[in-house]
Amino acid sequence: MSVIRTTVSACCAWLLVASAWAFQPPPQREFVPVSQLPPTEQMPAAPLLISAYAFVWVALMVYLWTIWRRLNKVEADMQALERRMAQRSGTR
Amino acid sequence: MRRFFTPLAVLTALMLAYAPVLIANAPFESTMGLIQKIFYFHVPSWFAMFTGVFICGIASVVYLFKGRPQTDRLAVAAAEVAVVFGLIGLVTGPLWARKSWGVWWQWDAHLTMALIVELIFVGYLLLRAYGGPGSEKLSAAVAIFGMANVPFVYVSANIWRTVHPPTSVVPELGRTAPGMAGPFWYCVLAFMLLFTLLFSARTHLERRRAELDELYLDEEE
Amino acid sequence: MFFKTALLVLRKDFAIELKSLEVFTTTLFFALSCVLIFAFAFVKEGQAPEDAAAGILWIAIAFSGTLALGRTFERERYGETLRALLLAPAPRPALYVGKLLGMLALLGVAEVLLVPLTAFLFQAALFSRPWLLVGLLAGGTIGFCAVGTLFAAMLVRARSRDVLLPILLYPITIPVIIAGVRGTAALLASPPDEPVAVMWIGILAAFDVVFVTLSLWTFEPLMTE
Numbered sequence: 001m002s003v004i005r006t007t008v009s010a011c012c013a014w015l016l017v018a019s020a021w022a023f024q025p026p027p028q029r030e031f032v033p034v035s036q037l038p039p040t041e042q043m044p045a046a047p048l049l050i051s052a053y054a055f056v057w058v059a060l061m062v063y064l065w066t067i068w069r070r071l072n073k074v075e076a077d078m079q080a081l082e083r084r085m086a087q088r089s090g091t092r
Numbered sequence: 093m094r095r096f097f098t099p100l101a102v103l104t105a106l107m108l109a110y111a112p113v114l115i116a117n118a119p120f121e122s123t124m125g126l127i128q129k130i131f132y133f134h135v136p137s138w139f140a141m142f143t144g145v146f147i148c149g150i151a152s153v154v155y156l157f158k159g160r161p162q163t164d165r166l167a168v169a170a171a172e173v174a175v176v177f178g179l180i181g182l183v184t185g186p187l188w189a190r191k192s193w194g195v196w197w198q199w200d201a202h203l204t205m206a207l208i209v210e211l212i213f214v215g216y217l218l219l220r221a222y223g224g225p226g227s228e229k230l231s232a233a234v235a236i237f238g239m240a241n242v243p244f245v246y247v248s249a250n251i252w253r254t255v256h257p258p259t260s261v262v263p264e265l266g267r268t269a270p271g272m273a274g275p276f277w278y279c280v281l282a283f284m285l286l287f288t289l290l291f292s293a294r295t296h297l298e299r300r301r302a303e304l305d306e307l308y309l310d311e312e313e
Numbered sequence: 314m315f316f317k318t319a320l321l322v323l324r325k326d327f328a329i330e331l332k333s334l335e336v337f338t339t340t341l342f343f344a345l346s347c348v349l350i351f352a353f354a355f356v357k358e359g360q361a362p363e364d365a366a367a368g369i370l371w372i373a374i375a376f377s378g379t380l381a382l383g384r385t386f387e388r389e390r391y392g393e394t395l396r397a398l399l400l401a402p403a404p405r406p407a408l409y410v411g412k413l414l415g416m417l418a419l420l421g422v423a424e425v426l427l428v429p430l431t432a433f434l435f436q437a438a439l440f441s442r443p444w445l446l447v448g449l450l451a452g453g454t455i456g457f458c459a460v461g462t463l464f465a466a467m468l469v470r471a472r473s474r475d476v477l478l479p480i481l482l483y484p485i486t487i488p489v490i491i492a493g494v495r496g497t498a499a500l501l502a503s504p505p506d507e508p509v510a511v512m513w514i515g516i517l518a519a520f521d522v523v524f525v526t527l528s529l530w531t532f533e534p535l536m537t538e
Binding site for chain 3 (some may be wrong): 227
């Protein structure tokens with residue numbers, strides 16, 4: 001399980017760095033003052049794009065972590081239960 | 093499935109790590125520019141979500157009429173993973189929409205349908221969590237009704253409003269922008285593998301919980 | 314046998330309800346207060362926004378319907394009569410149909426009060442095409458009650474059933490609400506847009522057929538322990 005965690009966390013870190021570096025918008029051909037562009041063009045795209053990808057990663061990581069945490073709890077309960085039953089059958 | 097889990101995880105991680113390279117090199121869409129690149133993760137999330145919804149619906153039908161506990165485990169795992177991917181879609185969508193349409197949300201057919209389906213399956217999970225004993229069957233009914241409802245929500249919301257890019261953007265991808273089809277289907281594959289991974293992990297958790305319950309019952313005897 | 318059982322269940326519910334009229338009167342007054350709240354929320358300078366009446370009517374129906382469903386089945390749970398019904402050698406889907414007919418009757422009467430009240434308070438020309446309006450109301454109420462009766466019945470033994478019923482019911486009945494409101498709004502336009510209203514009635518009819526069938530099909534496995 002820890003192999004997967006390490007691999008996935010490493011890829012996650014690489015991905016965030018790579019996404020930030022790789023996305024550069026195409027160069028503009030001619031001069032247009034920013035105030036003359038329509039409102040949707042005046043908004044910078046990069047923060048929205050980066051938040052979108054970052055959210056995807058965060059959500060997936062959080063979900064994997066919750067599964068891992070619940071699984072650990074179930075395994076711990078199982079071991080405790082097995083120990084109790086072994087004790088009981090031992091003393092019977 | 094256990095044997096394949098680690099190799100599958102490594103493969104998926106590698107695919108997802110390489111995805112930004114492909115996405116960055118894909119051609120820019122003429123009207124939307126940079127922000128359209130969200131599409132490469134947004135649409136595959138929805139594919140994964142609807143796969144989950146489908147699996148949940150079918151497993152629920154089998155569970156309701158045959159009563160096999162494994163199908164119920166599959167159903168709850170599929171529902172939970174579907175809700176996660178749906179949440180991803182519902183957050184990345186507005187982030188895309190804010191830039192390209194100027195508003196965070198539009199009440200058109202696709203968005204409304206996606207939101208309703210997400211709500212139905214969140215309701216499914218709430219019922220499982222708070223419904224008390226016997227809620228497995230009840231939630232199976234919710235999943236079945238939810239799945240049956242999808243075409244109705246789509247049609248009614250469609251007639252109500254339509255602003256979303258036409259559905260045909262997916263099949264026509266090869267023709268309109270050949271450079272985009274490659275990265276897109278690559279991301280779809282990566283997300284499907286991711287779905288399989290999360291789904292099997294969640295089913296494993298459910299199976300261990302069932303075994304724990306059995307142990308508790310044995311202890312009482 | 315099937316319809317006899319359904320009608321027997323309906324008569325039983327009727328008889329019980331006639332004794333105290335509890336669910337009936339409280340649902341009616343709840344619907345009334347719902348509409349009043351909307352009146353205070355939306356009416357500005359004596360005028361409500363266009364088409365507000367359509368939305369308000371259907372929201373009032375949905376809310377009072379949810380309450381009525383919860384209360385009717387709460388009574389069953391309290392008297393443990395649902396288990397007695399299930400033990401009877403009657404076809405289970407017939408029990409569902411009997412309960413559905415009872416709910417339809419209750420909501421139908423509520424609508425008879427609500428429609429004139431909404432038309433009156435919001436100056437809405439709801440009676441310009443009365444038969445189309447009846448078609449919309451019938452289609453919508455059947456769709457809403459079909460899913461509602463099944464969910465309320467299945468939640469009878471669940472915990473947190475009061476809040477879970479709306480959480481589960483509303484997303485599934487959204488097509489009914491959309492169709493009902495848009496159809497009624499089409500009737501409120503001047504002149505009333507009849508083809509659009511007929512189209513929405515068609516969608517409601519399709520919804521009703523699909524979901525009544527689905528409910529009949531799943532009622533038995535759901536109610537069996």
